[in-house]
Amino acid sequence: MIPEITTFNDYIKQWDEASRDPAGYFEKIARSFTWKKNWEKTLEFDLKEGHIAWFKGGFLNITENCLDRHLAERGGQPALIWEPNDPREKNCVLTYRQLWSQVCRMASGLKKLGVKKGDRVCIYLPMIPEAAVAMLACARLGAVHSVVFAGFSPTALADRIRDADCSVLITADGFSRGDKSVPLKRLADEALQVCPSVRHVVVVSRSQPYAIQSAREVGWTDLLERGEETFPAEPMEAEDPFFILYTSGSTGKPKGVLHTCGGYMVWAGFTLRNVFQTRPGEIFFCTADVGWVTGHTYGLYGPLLNGLTTVFFEGVPTWPHPGRLWEIVEKYGAQVLYTAPTAIRALEMLGSEIPDRYAMPSLRVLGSVGEPINTDAWLWYHRHVGKERCPIVDTWWQTETGGILISTLAGVTPSVPAWATLPLPGVQPVLLDEEGREVPNEAAHTQGYLCLKSPWPGMMRSVFGSHQRFVDTYLRRFPGYYFTGDGALRNAQGHYRIIGRVDDVVNVSGHRIGTGEVEDALNMHDLVTESAVVGMPHPVKGEALHAFVLCPPSQDVSQGLKKELQDLVAQKIGRFAVPEKIFIVPGLPKTRSGKIMRRILRKILAGERDLGDTTSLLDPAVVETIRQTVWANQ
Numbered sequence: 001m002i003p004e005i006t007t008f009n010d011y012i013k014q015w016d017e018a019s020r021d022p023a024g025y026f027e028k029i030a031r032s033f034t035w036k037k038n039w040e041k042t043l044e045f046d047l048k049e050g051h052i053a054w055f056k057g058g059f060l061n062i063t064e065n066c067l068d069r070h071l072a073e074r075g076g077q078p079a080l081i082w083e084p085n086d087p088r089e090k091n092c093v094l095t096y097r098q099l100w101s102q103v104c105r106m107a108s109g110l111k112k113l114g115v116k117k118g119d120r121v122c123i124y125l126p127m128i129p130e131a132a133v134a135m136l137a138c139a140r141l142g143a144v145h146s147v148v149f150a151g152f153s154p155t156a157l158a159d160r161i162r163d164a165d166c167s168v169l170i171t172a173d174g175f176s177r178g179d180k181s182v183p184l185k186r187l188a189d190e191a192l193q194v195c196p197s198v199r200h201v202v203v204v205s206r207s208q209p210y211a212i213q214s215a216r217e218v219g220w221t222d223l224l225e226r227g228e229e230t231f232p233a234e235p236m237e238a239e240d241p242f243f244i245l246y247t248s249g250s251t252g253k254p255k256g257v258l259h260t261c262g263g264y265m266v267w268a269g270f271t272l273r274n275v276f277q278t279r280p281g282e283i284f285f286c287t288a289d290v291g292w293v294t295g296h297t298y299g300l301y302g303p304l305l306n307g308l309t310t311v312f313f314e315g316v317p318t319w320p321h322p323g324r325l326w327e328i329v330e331k332y333g334a335q336v337l338y339t340a341p342t343a344i345r346a347l348e349m350l351g352s353e354i355p356d357r358y359a360m361p362s363l364r365v366l367g368s369v370g371e372p373i374n375t376d377a378w379l380w381y382h383r384h385v386g387k388e389r390c391p392i393v394d395t396w397w398q399t400e401t402g403g404i405l406i407s408t409l410a411g412v413t414p415s416v417p418a419w420a421t422l423p424l425p426g427v428q429p430v431l432l433d434e435e436g437r438e439v440p441n442e443a444a445h446t447q448g449y450l451c452l453k454s455p456w457p458g459m460m461r462s463v464f465g466s467h468q469r470f471v472d473t474y475l476r477r478f479p480g481y482y483f484t485g486d487g488a489l490r491n492a493q494g495h496y497r498i499i500g501r502v503d504d505v506v507n508v509s510g511h512r513i514g515t516g517e518v519e520d521a522l523n524m525h526d527l528v529t530e531s532a533v534v535g536m537p538h539p540v541k542g543e544a545l546h547a548f549v550l551c552p553p554s555q556d557v558s559q560g561l562k563k564e565l566q567d568l569v570a571q572k573i574g575r576f577a578v579p580e581k582i583f584i585v586p587g588l589p590k591t592r593s594g595k596i597m598r599r600i601l602r603k604i605l606a607g608e609r610d611l612g613d614t615t616s617l618l619d620p621a622v623v624e625t626i627r628q629t630v631w632a633n634q
C-alpha cells in the first residue's frame, strides 16, 4: 500500500521493465494485494480480437482488499467522510470497521432479495455514503454494478437499465445539489415504467422518511437490518465481470464499458498510490461524483485499497459560498485534492482572494482530470491552491482505461503546465498517423492519434452485450493497437500533451457527451429534419455544445421551438447535455456522399472567414446562409 516508485530512477527502471516484461512486472505488483487463490497465467492477449486476460485462474474479492485486510490495523480509522451539500447538516464519518459492517449487511440483504453473482444491479444515487456501501455490497457478493449518474434523465436511466438487464435498482427519494433539489425517486419511477426486468427497488431516505409505495420496493435501512452481521466475500475469478459504466462515443447509443475484477483492482490501487504518492491514513479528496469513472477509481476503490480516508462531497464547489471547496480541504486536512479543470476555472473566475483566505497547510498534491488543463488554470491552481508547494499531477485516462495511464508522479517525475507528461509502467503510448504508422520517436515535436500498443491490467475487456462493438470502436481503426479517440503531442523528452478528442465526442465540464446522442434527441422533435451538433471552446466548461437544426421550409419556426428542443435534450439525456446555443438553419454543409462537414460549422462559429476547402460540398451556398444565421443570433 505504499508507492512502488519513489524516485525518478525507479520510474525509468520500472517503466523499462514493465515494457519488456509486463507479466513479470505486474506479477510483483499484484502480490501486494490479497488473493484467495493465486493466478495461473499472468497475461494473455490478442489485441486484434479484443481478448485480454490478466491473472487468469486467480481468485479475489476487491472488498477484502478494500476493507477486511485493514480491519486489524486501521479498523477505527475513517474510511469515508461524507460532507453534505448543506454545511448546516451533520456530516458522517464511517470507520473501516463501520463501512465493512454496513457492506456485509447490505450484501446479505441484497442476497436475500435474490441477487446472485453476475446479476446486474443499477445504482442511481447522489453522493451519499449509501452509494459507496451499495457499490461495495455488490462487489462483495459478486453482482455487477452499473452506476448511473444522478444527473441523467429517466429516459437515459431506462436505456441503461435495459441494456444491462438489471434486476435491482438502488435509488433515493431525492437530494439537493447547491440550491437545486432533484426528485430522484420520481425520475426513477418514470424510468421503471419501461423496465420490466427490475424486480426490486431499494430506496434510501435522503431528503425525508420515505414510505414504501409498492410490493417491489424496500427501504434501505430495512434491508440493512434484515442483513446478517457478517457476509463472506464471494470468490471472484480475476476475469469475472466487475462493473459496467456507460460512456458516450461517436454513435448515438452509449456503451456499457465492462471492467473485470483482478486487473481493475490492481490498476486502481497501483496507480493511485504512485501518482499521488500516498501513505495509508492520508485524507484523499476527489471531487468527482461516483456516477463517473473518476468517482469509482479514485473516489472509492483506489483510496480504500490503499488504506486512505476518502472524502465524499455531496454538494458543489461554490455553494453556499465561493470558498466551500477550500473550507472542506481545511476542515478535514486533506493531503490530496483531485478535481477537474472546469471546476478550477470556475473557481478562478470568482477571484484569487477566496482561496488566498485559506492556508490549506495539509495539502501535499493537487490533481487534475477529465480534460486538458490550460496553462493559466494550471498556474492559478499551483499558486493559489497549492501555494506553490504542491506538485500538480495532470492525469490523462478514460472510462475505458480503468485508471490513470499518463501522468506526472507527484514529486517524482517532472510536472509541466498543460502536459500530462509520462506514461505509467505498463503503458506504451504511440502516436499514429492517418495510415496507422507510428510517428518516430526522434522527431522533436510530434503529433498524432494517441494509441496504446500493449494491454495494461485496468483496461476494459468488452462492451457489455456486444463484444463486436468493443473491437469495432477501439481495436479496428489501427489493428494491433487500442485507439483512444484522442489526439496528442509528444516532445523530445517523451512527454505527452493531450490535445483533445478527434472523434465526435465533446467534453463539456469534464462530462463526455457524444454529439450523435444529442443529435438523436433533437431529431426526435416533429419539426426537426436533421441536426448537427459540434463542440466549441468555452472559457469555463472547456467545451460547449452548439446545435444546428434543420426544419422543413414551410414551418413557422418560433423562438418557442428552441426552448422545446432544449427541454427535449434534458428529457432524453440530462440537463448537462443541453446545447448552449441552437441555430435553426435552412441547410447543413454536406458532402456529396451526405456527410455533414462539422469542421465548417466550427469555423463559422469561430468567426473565421477562410473556411478551407469547400469544393466537396454539395451546396456551397448553404455556408453563407448559416453564417448569417449565426451572426444574427450571437
Ligand code: WT7
Binding pocket: 247, 292, 293, 294, 368, 369, 370, 371, 372, 373, 394, 395, 396, 397, 398, 399, 400, 420, 484, 485, 486, 498, 499, 500, 501, 507, 510, 511, 512
Ligand atoms: C476523455 C475521457 C479520465 C476520467 C474522467 C473522464 C479527456 C481525460 C484528460 C487530461 C486532457 C483528458 C480525453 C479522454 N481527458 N483526462 N488529463 N488531459 N484530456 O473520463 O469521460 O471517459 O473521458 O477525457 O479526451 O479521452 P471519460
